[in-house]
Amino acid sequence: MPRVTLVEGINLALARALADDPDVVLIGEDIGVNGGVFRATAGLQQRFGALRVQDTPLAEGLIGGMAVGMASQGLKVVAEIQFMGFLYPALDQIANHMARMRNRTRGRLTCPVVMRMPHGGGIHAPEHHSESLEVLLAHHAGLRVLCPSSPARAYGLLLAAIRDPDPVMFLEPTRLYRLAKQDVLDDGRALPLDEAVVLREGDDVTLVTWGAMVHDTLRAADELMNEKISCEVIDLSSLSPIDHDTILESVGHTGRLVIVHEAARNAGLGAEIAATVAEKALYDLLAPVVRVTGYDTVMPYFAMERSYILSVARIVDAAKQTLQG
Amino acid sequence: MKTIAQFAIGYEQLLDAEGRACGDLPPFANDADAMRRMYSMMVLCRLFDTKAINLQRTGRLGTYAPCTGHEATHVAVGAAMRPEDVLCPVYREYGTQIWRGVTLTEILTYWAGDERGTDFAGPREDFPWCVPIGSQTPHAAGVAMAFKMRRQPRCAVAYIGDGGTSQGAFHEAINLAGAHRLPVVFVVVNNGWAISVPVAQQTAAQTFAQKGLGNGVPGVQCDGNDILAVRKVMEDALERARSGEGPTVVEAVTYRLSDHTTADDASRYRPQGELDAAWQREPLLRTRRFMEQRGFWDESREAALRADCVAQIEAAVHGYQNRPAADTDHMFDHLFAHPPAALGEQMLTARQYGKTGSH
Ligand SMILES: Cc1ncc(C[n+]2csc(CCOP(=O)(O)OP(=O)(O)O)c2C)c(N)n1
């Protein structure tokens, strides 16, 4: 079994999809000879040719729009947006066309597109390269939004996304691209969509998070365990739809909930999770829900990003807060 | 079928590869001081670039976008503009920015991931660097609209790369500028590459100068490594804009002699032979030869200039490395003129948990 990084897991899944299905096409900026600025598509153009792995002109609106057109002809487009901060011109196409083509045409035309993009900060990149904009996507009906937290999950979820007949937004935690290696069996097996995963079982507090923050949250859970506080850690994984059942079940058991996300607090996904718990499980709660999130500031240039991206200490303190009183 | 409209794109070159004049020279070309000033700025940019790359390689600067190879274009545009004009840059046009008063310390501060680098002490109305490709071009059109509405004899200048011309925003901006005859010049810096994508793959257009024609905006191409040609073409375009005749697309053909940024490795996608050939056309030596032929320059001036540039750069690096540390309030203190009260609580949390990064 190869030991691979998250970005290599993505590369394996893309290669597998290209090999398995002649309708799969990759498009994006610098994904061809250069293999993508993060190397996610390294070697794929050489292997599958310049039509199936296409460098586009430098235009994200174009990438979103051409994907819609190609998909309407039954191609399965996997598009790369080079950094999430450059998503905005594509949002017009994603929100107004990709997300609703099936609905508008009563299922006549569909959009089997995957939009891959780096997510989050922490790699000392220039401005607009470190954003966490999942809510911009999760807000649109008709889209699935995924965010893997490990090489194996990236591999399996990406295959699931490519095989799904609807548009899937695939957010790749930049900080995890090369953070750690994991054994990934390149067996072409997809992971289920729409499901959160319980990464660690525990009794006292439920910690829900996704993407790169999964790792900091697991570290916080370790620290809390040293103080005899047992945490259940949930990797949300599917940011839209949210697997509320898994969260509600956990909160039913622990009675305490901390939601951790790198994105800004205001109108973040944490609010959606907290509201659903308030609606469906208020009486299970032993303490108010706590959100540990990015600040409602612009993602700062990188000199300050370590202050913006929340720390393990903040997660630990938030969990303890739910245990007070 | 009869022809109802015809278009042509002119090409300007005033210096050949050996630095010999090959056209009617504009007045500034005979002005020793003007030429020395431009050449000095080109050398400063080249040496600054080397220093910045070195700082990045040794962990003292973040990702940096070099300007090596583009100096003639950048400096000529700066020299052609007036101080009261407004610049909307992309990210590597330091020659124009420094000419207009942006400091080397500010440039380093920006690439160190510190917003204070964009608070230019010099050109207060110039725009900061613009990373989202293409999005600066409508700003320039908007600035020009304001100048026109207020009847101010000022111009806006927007830079864009060859890759950037593929963005819709560029075409939208040109279209508006043409329709309203706005005082703006769009400078397309054609350096052959948009990261790994060569021009031939970006567009089927023969030139980038013609990108305005479909919107009724004239264009001209020039040798972007020929400082005389770029300045001449820019002066003409700015004069046209200032006198109410409307916008121009200026294409400067140059070459990116570096990697795209320090995070890039161009050897993965760019043939070495192409790079070697491009070095034969680089702009500094050409300008120097021209000046030596005219008696404007000699070895001792060159030595003095280089020493002066090194001193300036060292002072800038010192200023950059010794700038006051930013604290976590920095994230909050310029979000709004009147910050919402709720942000106060987050500011306190940030103070409690904040760590500032390196650089
Ligand atoms: C909207 C947007 N998409 C993608 C990028 C990533 N990116 C940064 S520079 C660049 C290439 C720019 O090429 P060009 O316009 O020719 O300018 P040059 O770097 O050659 O000066 C790309 C794709 C970006 N900054 N903004």
Ligand SMILES: [Mg+2]
């Ligand atoms: Mg370019």
